[in-house]
Amino acid sequence: xxxxxxxxxxNITKVxxxxxxxNQNVQFSLAEGEIHAIVGENGAGxxxxxxxxxxxxxxxEGEIILRGKQVxxxxxxDAIDHGIGMVHQHFMLVPSFTVAxxxxxxxxxxxxxxxxxxxxxxxxxxxSKKYNLLxxxxxxxxxxSVGMKQKVEILKALxxxxxxxxxDEPTAVLTPQETEELFRELTQLKQQGHTIVxxxxxxxxxxxxxxxxxxxxxxxxxxxxxxxxxxxxxxSKLMVGRDVVLRxxxxxxxxxxxxxxxxxxxxxxxxGKALLDKVAFKVRGGEIVxxxxxxxxxxxxxxxxxxxxxxxxxGNVAIKGTDIQGYDIRKIRxxxxxxIPEDRMRQGxxxxxxxxxxxxxxxxxxxxMNNGPFLKSKKIAKLATTLIEEFRVRCSGPNQPxxxxxxxxxxxxxxxxxxxxxxxxxxxxxxxxGVDIGAAQFIHQKLIELRDGGSGVLLISAxxxxxxxxxxxxxVMYEGQIVAYLEEPWAVSExxxxxxxxxxxxxxxxxxxxxxxx
Amino acid sequence: MKVKYFEVIRTTAVxxxxxxxxxxxxxxxxxxxxxxxxxxxxxxxxxxxxxxNVIEMAxxxxxxxxxxxxxxxxNLFNLGAExxxxxxxxxxxxxxxxxxxxxxxxPIVAILxxxxxxxxxxxxxGILKAKWNVNELVxxxxxxxxxxxxxxxxxxxxxxxxQAFAAVSFKFEKTAVLTKLIPGTRIxxxxxxxxxxxxxxxxxxxxxxxxxxxxMTGANREFAGYSGMKTAKVIIIVHLIAxxxxxxxxxxEVLGMYxxxxxxSLPGYGLDGALVAMLAKNNPFSVIGAALFLAYIRIGAxxxxxxxxxxxxxxxxxxxxxxxxxxxxxxxKFWKNRMLLKEAQRNx
Numbered sequence: 001x002x003x004x005x006x007x008x009x010x011n012i013t014k015v016x017x018x019x020x021x022x023n024q025n026v027q028f029s030l031a032e033g034e035i036h037a038i039v040g041e042n043g044a045g046x047x048x049x050x051x052x053x054x055x056x057x058x059x060x061e062g063e064i065i066l067r068g069k070q071v072x073x074x075x076x077x078d079a080i081d082h083g084i085g086m087v088h089q090h091f092m093l094v095p096s097f098t099v100a101x102x103x104x105x106x107x108x109x110x111x112x113x114x115x116x117x118x119x120x121x122x123x124x125x126x127x128s129k130k131y132n133l134l135x136x137x138x139x140x141x142x143x144x145s146v147g148m149k150q151k152v153e154i155l156k157a158l159x160x161x162x163x164x165x166x167x168d169e170p171t172a173v174l175t176p177q178e179t180e181e182l183f184r185e186l187t188q189l190k191q192q193g194h195t196i197v198x199x200x201x202x203x204x205x206x207x208x209x210x211x212x213x214x215x216x217x218x219x220x221x222x223x224x225x226x227x228x229x230x231x232x233x234x235x236s237k238l239m240v241g242r243d244v245v246l247r248x249x250x251x252x253x254x255x256x257x258x259x260x261x262x263x264x265x266x267x268x269x270x271x272g273k274a275l276l277d278k279v280a281f282k283v284r285g286g287e288i289v290x291x292x293x294x295x296x297x298x299x300x301x302x303x304x305x306x307x308x309x310x311x312x313x314x315g316n317v318a319i320k321g322t323d324i325q326g327y328d329i330r331k332i333r334x335x336x337x338x339x340i341p342e343d344r345m346r347q348g349x350x351x352x353x354x355x356x357x358x359x360x361x362x363x364x365x366x367x368x369m370n371n372g373p374f375l376k377s378k379k380i381a382k383l384a385t386t387l388i389e390e391f392r393v394r395c396s397g398p399n400q401p402x403x404x405x406x407x408x409x410x411x412x413x414x415x416x417x418x419x420x421x422x423x424x425x426x427x428x429x430x431x432x433x434g435v436d437i438g439a440a441q442f443i444h445q446k447l448i449e450l451r452d453g454g455s456g457v458l459l460i461s462a463x464x465x466x467x468x469x470x471x472x473x474x475x476v477m478y479e480g481q482i483v484a485y486l487e488e489p490w491a492v493s494e495x496x497x498x499x500x501x502x503x504x505x506x507x508x509x510x511x512x513x514x515x516x517x518x
Numbered sequence: 519m520k521v522k523y524f525e526v527i528r529t530t531a532v533x534x535x536x537x538x539x540x541x542x543x544x545x546x547x548x549x550x551x552x553x554x555x556x557x558x559x560x561x562x563x564x565x566x567x568x569x570x571n572v573i574e575m576a577x578x579x580x581x582x583x584x585x586x587x588x589x590x591x592x593n594l595f596n597l598g599a600e601x602x603x604x605x606x607x608x609x610x611x612x613x614x615x616x617x618x619x620x621x622x623x624x625p626i627v628a629i630l631x632x633x634x635x636x637x638x639x640x641x642x643x644g645i646l647k648a649k650w651n652v653n654e655l656v657x658x659x660x661x662x663x664x665x666x667x668x669x670x671x672x673x674x675x676x677x678x679x680x681q682a683f684a685a686v687s688f689k690f691e692k693t694a695v696l697t698k699l700i701p702g703t704r705i706x707x708x709x710x711x712x713x714x715x716x717x718x719x720x721x722x723x724x725x726x727x728x729x730x731x732x733x734m735t736g737a738n739r740e741f742a743g744y745s746g747m748k749t750a751k752v753i754i755i756v757h758l759i760a761x762x763x764x765x766x767x768x769x770x771e772v773l774g775m776y777x778x779x780x781x782x783s784l785p786g787y788g789l790d791g792a793l794v795a796m797l798a799k800n801n802p803f804s805v806i807g808a809a810l811f812l813a814y815i816r817i818g819a820x821x822x823x824x825x826x827x828x829x830x831x832x833x834x835x836x837x838x839x840x841x842x843x844x845x846x847x848x849x850x851k852f853w854k855n856r857m858l859l860k861e862a863q864r865n866x
Contacts, residue, residue, distance in 0.1 A: 348744070351737070
């Protein structure tokens with residue numbers, strides 16, 4: 001029973017100007033009146049696909065067919081004209097305007113030459129009633145809660161005649177109550193004949209409201225499924241490719257002295273909400289400590305504090321016995337710390353600079369690389385060639401701009417740089433996100449090599465497989481707290497870990513304290 | 519076709535398109551278009567004097583082109599070279615008039631003073647950018663006006679020679695004026711200075727750790743900061759160096775080409791420097807070629823205005839097209855994307 005085909009994207013390939021292949025031969029089809037989920041890990045190409053559907057990017061190859069006719073969506077305006085609307089993860093609203101003003105932005109009802117504000121209010125009220133999305137048209141957007149802003153965004157798209165509504169991770173910013181409300185509203189919209197594309201990586205939500213699911217992995221579509229026919233386990237298997245079993249042989253060796261020790265570290269945001277709550281743990285030489293947890297439970301803040309971009313106030317963080325309070329990243333690095341950042345495009349690399357330039361950014365300042373002001377070009381060239389070879393970076397040579405490499409090869413360069421300084425402590429944040437399985441395994445091997453060489457590794461990852469297999473001990477974070485300390489992670493089942501990650505279970509204080517005392 | 523040659527091909531295509539358009543315009547406005555085009559292309563190279571003119575004009579363009587290249591390389595869209603060039607010229611002129619030194623030391627003192635003033639003034643938008651993220655384009659453009667105003671005041675109320683018929687300064691001391699290098703032309707020792715600077719800038723950018731910091735800060739400031747570089751410091755240093763070079767350019771131009779200070783409006787070399795930097799893709803050695811090219815088409819246009827019926831302003835259209843196409847990132851992008859697609863498919 002296949003309902004009417006509304007929109008189809010055929011053989012879509014998207015190559016970004018920096019050479020990143022974000023979508024490869026992707027197929028996607030949308031039936032009239034369904035809620036269709038697109039799931040996949042970060043970097044799987046979901047957003048790129050949606051940007052093309054909304055005209056923000058043009059496909060390099062492939063075609064988009066709407067109601068049986070091929071369309072060219074060169075700009076969001078084209079998409080809107082075709083009845084496609086999008087609610088972005090970060091809202092596109094003018095904070096200082098009222099709801100009604102935001103609603104009519106760019107299509108203001110006129111009275112002579114001035115804007116007919118009363119008409120705008122009336123239009124907003126009418127839409128609000130029609131779709132049962134209750135908003136106050138005269139409230140200023142900056143005073144609204146996140147959930148309310150989202151309603152305004154949805155109404156805005158509907159007002160522009162959207163029949164297809166794309167929601168980019170709509171629940172990421174919502175409280176559970178707001179999420180429930182959103183789901184009720186979406187179901188209503190569906191009943192009124194709208195078609196909804198729902199991007200998410202929260203499988204429970206997808207199961208709860210979606211009719212069909214398209215699963216994406218590494219820029220390719222892994223297939224379309226009726227939601228009721230697949231279990232969460234099956235979805236997650238397709239999403240993260242668990243079928244490739246990672247097994248690493250790690251030497252069992254006694255741990256060395258503590259390299260990183262964090263004691264009772266607490267942190268609150270401006271509103272006083274606790275981001276980190278008495279976090280305490282140790283990383284010893286020869287140990288990989290994993291931190292698991294659903295994203296947004298304090299891992300980011302912890303890493304920012306450890307790498308000097310967030311001041312350590314409540315509590316104490318010491319690296320090899322040195323309190324790092326007031327240290328910037330340069331000083332922290334000089335203590336023997338390396339850091340693989342989560343976002344290689346933003347922090348990890350300068351995409352227009354050469355591979356060799358990207359490789360020396362953390363050691364150009366050392367005696368080995370310069371004679372006073374002058375860089376030792378030959379030494380640098382040799383280092384670059386050696387690292388490219390050792391890390392099997394597929395490239396045309398050390399002078400190729402790093403932005404031309406594929407995600408996996410780019411990440412190898414980042415890892416090569418951070419490992420090449422022989423760090424005592426490596427902080428690895430999502431080290432294999434958006435990276436092909438071959439590169440991921442290679443990076444894992446390198447982390448294990450570092451560990452075997454006596455360095456400490458702090459691994460923060462959302463990839464359960466990775467974290468369970470690599471870690472010697474595992475911390476689970478939930479709402480800024482460490483809720484579990486697990487000493488033999490490889491023996492822990494994913495179900496058990498899931499209960500800790502979702503805050504359903506937690507260990508008692510005594511067990512958690514072992515993270516410090518062990 | 520390789521993606522890495524893309525920029526070279528693109529720049530060449532831009533220049534060719536601009537020249538073709540110039541020819542079309544000439545054909546429309548001129549009674550004898552072939553003769554006009556011949557003058558435009560050939561006259562600048564025809565005599566020693568004309569070649570001299572091209573090189574004379576290229577000297578200040580190289581100074582400002584180099585200064586702007588360094589700023590652009592650090593991803594700073596600063597157009598303050600214009601005001602600095604002018605104001606440092608005023609400073610050098612003042613010292614050329616009022617100091618009495620021997621002919622070796624005098625120009626050195628005047629030029630260094632102009633350069634240092636340029637560096638210090640340039641640091642102001644630099645510090646504003648580094649500390650408070652003030653948009654350097656806005657602050658540098660405003661600074662151009664401020665510096666022009668002050669410079670013009672100094673010219674009118676301090677340096678102006680009442681005996682002369684125009685708004686010009688007193689005559690410079692003979693000791694201050696730069697020596698001519700080649701008889702029959704006005705090519706002066708400034709050419710040597712700027713070539714030395716260009717070589718030095720190349721080494722600085724690509725061989726020293728400070729140059730490396732500059733390039734990385736420009737390529738991705740967040741990456742540079744994450745790697746441990748102090749990007750605020752880098753931004754201030756780039757401004758100091760660029761200001762020094764632009765200031766030196768103004769001082770050299772005044773002492774090399776004139777015997778009185780006579781700019782009663784901004785000479786435009788600073789903004790031309792931005793055009794040179796764009797053509798040179800911010801590469802010091804390419805600045806030489808870009809400046810010579812720009813000087814060549816300008817002298818060609820001047821000659822054409824003199825000997826045919828096409829006004830020299832025609833060249834502004836050519837320049838405008840070059841700037842437009844070079845800064846239009848999308849120009850020929852489809853072609854680059856196609857090459858990328860091919861390479862990507864080969865690699866998969």
